[in-house]
Amino acid sequence: MSKVLGFLVLLFGIGTRVVFAQDSAGVATYVSLSGEYSDGSVICGTGGGSNKICDREYDPNMIGVITVNPAVSFIVEEMDGTVPMLSSGKAYVLVSSVNGTITIGDFITSSKIAGVSQKATKSGYILGSATEEYNESDPQKIGKIMVSLSVKPAVLKKNAEANLLQMIKDGVEGAFESPLSALRYVVSALIVSVIFIFGFIHFGKIAKSGVESIGRNPLASRAIQTGVIMNMGITVVIMGASVFVAYMILVI
Secondary structure (H helix, E strand, O other): OHHHHHHHHHHHOOOOEEEEOOOOEOEEEEEEOOOOOOOOOEEEEOOOOOEEEOOOOOOOOEEEEEOOOOOEEEEOOOOOOEEEEEOEEEEEEEEOOOOOOEOOOOEEEEOOOOOOEEEOOOOEEEEEEEOOOEOOOOOOOOEEEEEEEEEEEEOOOOOHHHHHHHHHHHHHHHHHHOHHHHHHHHHHHHHHHHHHHHHHHHHHHHHHHHHHHHHHOHHHHHHHHHHHHHHHHHHHHHHHHHHHHHHHHHHO
16 A cells, blocks of 8 residues: 555656655654754644644643654655654654553643653543553653544533633633634624624514514505515625625634
8 A cells, every 4th residue: 555655746746755664554744843852752733834742731732742753754855853753644653641551542732741651530632542551650751652643622521610611711821822712712702792692683574573563563564574574684794795895704
């Protein structure tokens, strides 16, 4: 399979070199990285085109793991300051028992130790799941285990109160780290909230006035009902337009 993949890349990927090794399972790409690193270090994005070693728990900016000898790597252009990174597949990852020993299937996430992962015990962003055990009881020691990589948010059902507090804390920290993104969410939420409140108030007034009008003039009930329905339709369109505008603010 590897030979077939290499042949296809050489045939269609002009200027691309393929390297094969045995220490992981997946396709690595080369990314820029500042600072010192080790094989198996967890990488986080910075939003400025460069990357760094992760150094906080459940970091939502995790993007992958440094794999010095990936199974397959695509090198379009070799540059100083770039390293092979794996974001999917399986790779050996630096781990610590600072958050407890690790069993097969446990979620793995970033930790406060630079580049080192740990067992995830609450909801948040994870790096993937362990495919090997790590039974070292000394949290000061650093080991390495194989992890099935899949960076995503995960929800652990236990400790719901602590999870909620952590989510609020992460949200507040995120607002300071990326104020423009936070402002977009605030503006979008404000627009949707104001329009929906206006829509419900307007709908209530229309319904009330329609009932009163029919009571005063039953012969014109059909015309009154038509007017009420038209006003309701206009209100729904306005509310839908506000949702669309809020969405565009988030994605643009």
